[in-house]
Amino acid sequence: MKIRNFYYILLGILTFSVVACEEANEWGVDTSHDRLFRSTKFEVKETNPTSALLSFRGVTNATKYVFDFSEGDSLLFNNIVFTTNILADTLTAYNKETSEVKTEYHVLFLNLNGTTRYSVRLKAVDENTGMESGYVQLCFDTTDEQIFTTVTPGTTNVSLNWQADKKATRIEYGELVKTEIEGEEAKTDTIWATPHELTSAEQQAGELVINDLKPGTNYITYILNEKVRRGSYKFKTLGSSKGTTISVGVSDDINALLAAAPAGDVTLSFTGGQTYEVGEFTIPETVTNLYVSGNVVSGRMPKLNMTKFVFSALMDNFYVQYMDVVSDGKSQFLIELGGKTGFKNVSFEGCNISEIPRSLIRTNSGDLEVGAIAISNCFIKNVGLSGYGLLNIGKLKSLSTISITNTTMLNIGDQIMDLRVQTDKVTFTQSIFCNYDINMPKLLRLDKQPKEITVTGVIFTGDNKGGKMNSGNSDYSKYLSFAGCYLTSDFQENDKKFTDAQILKISSEELFVDPKNGDFHFKPEAKFEGDGKVGDPRWWTK
Template structure:
């Protein structure tokens, strides 16, 4: 009897089990949630001065959406919203909210709406954004920028209260000035107390809301400088220069007169400085420089062009025997179109330091000379940094320094080539990037991008093996291998055969578009 009762119970439970599990998917597809899900991936995009585009992924079961906008808020949603938008349909996604205030913090939140049952509306989901600042500053013309001040303007009578000026390099705020009623009415302010040759950002505010921003760079220090215009005889001024004189050149072309109607040679016998006044309008000097009697020369923000020269001689030619020259300092310049080379020292003299920094140097043919060419003298320190050299020395050597150690009483020439882009230079299999034979030389070759040359490093036993660091080479087959009676060393630490994919070499644009190269920080920084 007990056995029969047990069998009956088991059979009954089995039938109940089969009945309840007949179609388990029926339960899953007929679930009804307590409320509509909140929209996901709620984002603020395309933010302007007075609008924002709000994007989200639609919620299943939502009929419409409601958006609330809170001003001067960071996701606290306190107080009353400045805008409430209802009945937004799926077809209106993304939704553009207009009539916002410039340079203002906003919070937006969205709710998915069930039209039949408000209790099923979703929870709020929020996002934070800030509208763009305005730009009511007028462009700053060259004539409004001096060495220690700037004049800026905006439409007269606009609602503004103050300006700030920040050093673009350090981020330090150097000016915080409340505007006067007269300045506001005129839409103009003169800002004094700036530093020459410094990059700044000036901003205009209405209380704490930004209404304008402009960047500018003050011009060179004009204190004690002789300002020169293109209509003056620049060659005569150089001839009459006094020791330590600074020439400040306005934009335009200055031709050093030659003997036969072309561009000639400026003889520099005193320590002088030549600077372009405006970094956005570099003056062009047509001619070349001959340095005599130990004179130093500094150039800054100049284009030196040898295209119209009567002679193919080098851009910088040292002539006085037995002299000690202090410096040749060339900063932020473009040098182009010279026949024999860039610099030539063929007398038993010493130059303490030669520097080319942040320069573009191109179309230096080197027919009858090498690019850097020291034959009988000694250059104690040579610095080529943050510069681009291209279309030059196509069949001559790049750095040449002959062994004048015996006649010059020894010495240790130091050569620093750092952060340079060097393309197509010394492009012949028998030519050298480093034809350096002065005994005791020290060479540092760092962060350079070298491309498209058949040159070797050196086949001279007197060339010291450089200190190599973080260089990249592309299409430079003869630099990579050590060859008997050929290339005597190579760069074992380098990255080889990676194409930088320059933007437009035909037009002098060496912007690196290959991120594998640009991320390494090699070459002239202007292209990275």
């Protein structure tokens, strides 16, 4: 009897349990959770001024992916500027896995604004069912865009050039002023001028000249499309910010102008497109710092036909800026230093220099202490065809640095540098050397090893008039490397190799547009990997 009662009790419990389970299976589903899963990975792989490469993992059953781009905020999405739909069947997997949720895709988004913060959110959609995933999101900043191609300063103006096919509406510029506060680091403030709204003609030409600037002064300029910055550039106007600035006329006696100038700093301001006949260019002992400064007009520098520079005393600094200096051949050297007259520092910047029989600079003085010899952004041709080489540093009491940067040299004789004194630092970078009309036997003569020497980013090219070239007068390979330099196939090394240089399989005329006539733009079909990286930057593809 007891066993039978227990049986009925157990049967009742089981019956109740079955009924309870059936009722649970009939519960409804919350439609707010009836959706696709989110992508499990969403990140930025690369940012550029006007593009970004985004990576994400796929979503099962997704037929398209929706990207919303919001500009100028951080994941707030208050300013969505565009939405892009990408169909799943148009995607190519970057990293294909067995499951969709582990498969990685890369998508490149173009036509972004430079120097801008973007928030991006991504959702997956199944168009067959209408189901969507939740959003995944990220934030990134595009890098600075640079559409300026050249910025050429004058003494009281600057010529701005930019890519005319890039939309631009305004130029902003201002003077950079350092504020000194005792006990604190100097701060740089900007005194902004009235912005210049570009005319349609200026936009189409991609060119603007800003006038009424101060000589020897630091400025910054921005180019914008409405509120979006598309480029920036810092520059310094030519000449000195102090002393006397003299505008030189074509018929003026330059030596008389210098002799009559007040003692101290003097800036001689020349006009582009004009030719000045000088002969011997004599610098009086009253001049402390001299700036020979050219104002480029419509791409043309002032031309200075002259014999040589003559120094009456020891001056501090001698600068030649944006001048087309042509030797008349009456002196073997453009600058020759002996005794106690000369300068502490010399610089040639942005110049064309040509037709000097022997050297641009020759020193033969045991009394002079020279700080820096600097050549930058110059085009030099037909120098040293009678020997001695571009720089002939035969004798000095001391020499700190020699630098040749961003410079193109065409047809240079003997060597580019004959260095017979101890030097702290020698730099030869981002340049092009090319000989066709003369056979240079050696690139360098270094009688005393510099404390530091760097040669990199230089392209050595041309057939050297059929001759082979040594890297040096002796074997300098223990301390001198040409890593980062290139030799074209027609440039033949002699016994003393250009250690660590990369040898190209193409010749000078296959690499450059017209090297024999001084056009070293890279041919597009050459597909040179060093474009934008090595050689003189003036020839890079913009």
